[in-house]
Amino acid sequence: MHPRAAEFREQARDRYGFEPDVQEFPDGTKTAADAAAAVGCEVAQIASSIVVDTDDGLAVVVTSGANRVDMAAVAAELGVESAEMADADRINETVGWSIGGVPPFCHANDVPVLLDETLLDHERVWAAAGTPEAVFPLSPAELRELSGGRPTDVAV
Numbered sequence: 498m499h500p501r502a503a504e505f506r507e508q509a510r511d512r513y514g515f516e517p518d519v520q521e522f523p524d525g526t527k528t529a530a531d532a533a534a535a536v537g538c539e540v541a542q543i544a545s546s547i548v549v550d551t552d553d554g555l556a557v558v559v560t561s562g563a564n565r566v567d568m569a570a571v572a573a574e575l576g577v578e579s580a581e582m583a584d585a586d587r588i589n590e591t592v593g594w595s596i597g598g599v600p601p602f603c604h605a606n607d608v609p610v611l612l613d614e615t616l617l618d619h620e621r622v623w624a625a626a627g628t629p630e631a632v633f634p635l636s637p638a639e640l641r642e643l644s645g646g647r648p649t650d651v652a653v
Contacts, residue, residue: 498631501598505627508603513643517633519626527597527629529562536623536632539563544616544624544640546599548592550583551575555591559601559624559644560613564652574611574649597629601644612646 498506502519509515526532529543543562548555549571556575558566572580585596593605601610601624616622617637624640626633641648 499628501594501627502631505594505600505603505631509600509643512603515635515639515643517626517635519631519633521628521631523630526625526632532623532632533562536634538621538623539619541615542619542622544601544622546601546625548583548588548596548599549580550587551577551580553577554608555583555587556580556609556611557592557599557601557604557644557646558611558613558651559616559640559646560651561615564613564615566613567651567653570649570651571611574647574651575609594625594627595629598625598627598631600625600627601640601646610644610646611651612641612644612648613652614648614650615652616640617648 522535533540541563547558568580623632
């Protein structure tokens, strides 16, 4: 197992008492379509963590792979003037993970988390586990509880 995926698994266990079933795919799961094909699920079941930069700091938006993030809706939900994609270095520095591998929880710093409410319609969703090649399944209830995310309409 990749060291970063192992680190995520250990953090999830130590911080939340959650044992993720991390699965790695050498061909990668960089896009939602790639991840869905690798695990054999619908693209809508991929929980993609998108880190956004606002005038109040970074936030994580966990969206369905079938949707795109509506930045104006994110800004409104967070009560800020604007939201945009965050810079890769700032993402790594603030949440502790690199783009493509950001999990929905186990962040290095406390950041607000918003959940695309359409993810709650599935029995199981799949999220990044620390690298672009690693994912893990969980229920929407677990996603909500572990991430502390607030379900909202953030999809375009």
